[in-house]
Amino acid sequence: MSEDLDLSVAITANNLRKVYPGNPPVVALKSASLKIADNEFFTLLGPSGCGKTTLLRLIAGFEDITDGELILYGNNISNLPPEIRPVNTVFQHYSLFPHMSILENVAFGLRRLGTAKLQAEQIAQEMLELVHLGDYGSRMPNQLSGGQQQRVALARALAPQPKVLLLDEPLSALDLKLRQAMRSELKRLQRETGITFVFVTHDQEEALSMSDRIAVMSSGEIQQIGTPDEIYERPANRFVADFIGDANFYDAVVNTTSENNINYEIHGGQILQSPIIEGITVGDKVTLILRPEKIAFVDNKVKNTLLGKVSEIAYLGNTTDYVISLSDDLTMKVRAENHFDGEPIANIGESVNLAIDPKAMRVLSA
Ligand SMILES: Nc1ncnc2c1ncn2[C@@H]1O[C@H](COP(=O)(O)OP(=O)(O)O)[C@@H](O)[C@H]1O
Ligand SMILES: [Mg+2]
Incomplete structure (x- = not known):
């Protein structure tokens, strides 16, 4: 089924299945199919344990696919190693290198990809400006607040200009006010960079307020895919109606x-x-x-x-x-x-x- 050459589609998942071996084995993803458009802010929403991180890790290439296929911009990436996928990830716990300056942290990924030092630092500076931390390049991570560190982690993930940015509950370690402020920040970053965002959260408000479309998941299955108002106004089943809002x-x-x-x-x-x-x-x-x-x-x-x-x-x-x-x-x-x-x-x-x-x-x- 790799004849999917529609370039306005960023990611196609066909019957993706993931079973973690063990006794008993864990079926984390049953048979997930979806299409994520280029330039889309797409959110995976569901309760803890429903398979959101697993789906992200399959896209990133950190886990092997048990069954099914993944197509990225027309290329079957099902068996591609993670480091050559045009994809980057931001995790819940921003792990900045404590002994490097903020600028060096953001430039690190570019340097590893072979970008010359001066150019890497120039791009890193632009990325810091994009997340409104242009004056912070020379500081060390422990001199920044949690919210600022998470913005540095975003700048670092955006610096190599991935086609797709995967964000696994990146706001959940922040307090409520900051989390709300970061929503519009993330939305702006997505708009300004034009990068496809696949965002994971268990927080329905976060999902409704930021996403172009949402996939609601439960127990390893996608229950419904739609725009925020479709999901809220026309829930496909009782689970979706119950999980999103009150009913x-x-x-x-x-x-x-x-x-x-x-x-x-x-x-x-x-x-x-x-x-x-x-x-x-x-x-x-x-x-x-x-x-x-x-x-x-x-x-x-x-x-x-x-x-x-x-x-x-x-x-x-x-x-x-x-x-x-x-x-x-x-x-x-x-x-x-x-x-x-x-x-x-x-x-x-x-x-x-x-x-x-x-x-x-x-x-x-x-
Ligand atoms: N490495 C692993 N080995 C075994 N089971 C796992 C592993 N990672 C996740 N799981 C299980 O797979 C299911 C889905 O987990 P996960 O994708 O992390 O869910 P979510 O991100 O939605 O909370 C859970 O039951 C979890 O315990
Ligand atoms: Mg998770």
Whole structure:
């Protein structure tokens, strides 16, 4: 299948499989297929142990492929040693050489590739300017903060101008404020260099805020590939809906259909609605997915509302989460923005009416 000569594709993985030998062997990647576009900020997102690092290490060439193939810009690299792949890696723990200056650290990789000293230092200086550390070249690593050291590690990885930069949770050792600041920094670096970034994280916010596209993974399998809003608004399955953002899930049966809507009965007898969906008919069993911020509190004159009682309130600063009891064992989480005084919309024990736009409903065949 190596006839993949589309140069706008940076990386093609066909049925990639990785089994680590042992007793028992560990199937870290089952059969992953994906295409990453040239110039793309592509993110592998999933919980710890789902195979993200394994997939990166296969692309880098640090691990042998058990089965399947990898194509980089039209060339099958499945059996190419790591040092001749046009790929570089930034790890979670930036490992700068402590006895070298910052400039020497960034120039190191270039020197090893045979670039003359003066030229290597000139490129290294440009790379330091790119990460806004142009004045720090003569310092030693221990004279820099953690965030600055990670930016040096980025400059070092970018210096040989790889076609693809692999980033394995590069922000996870930084504190929250710095991590957030580095998001836009990384995005800018990717844009300015035009290098394809393959970024690994378990942090959904990080993934949503930086990526052109995301592959959501679990247990060695890719669950869905899409843009951040596709992943969030149209999750392919329950895992994706649950892992990214908050969601209410309801098992339901299609009750009736009308010209515009499908009516679903959930456990407890309440009716929820979605727009018409091809292929769904009365009697079908489905799972309904509803994001808490897409539900509105309304007054009791509005038609087609759900009636419930507030059973829990969690104040989150900019928003408040309400758990509404619809019946004895049926609840719905509703998220509302806080305005002005931060007073809750309703208090515990109060009766409320909830309105749900049918368009907000996601429906999965059960
Ligand atoms: N060198 C190895 N030998 C054996 N098992 C490994 C090795 N590296 C990773 N694994 C296992 O493979 C699975 C995927 O690991 P990894 O790719 O590191 O996941 P992630 O980066 O998503 O946390 C895990 O079950 C992990 O324990
Ligand atoms: Mg990992």
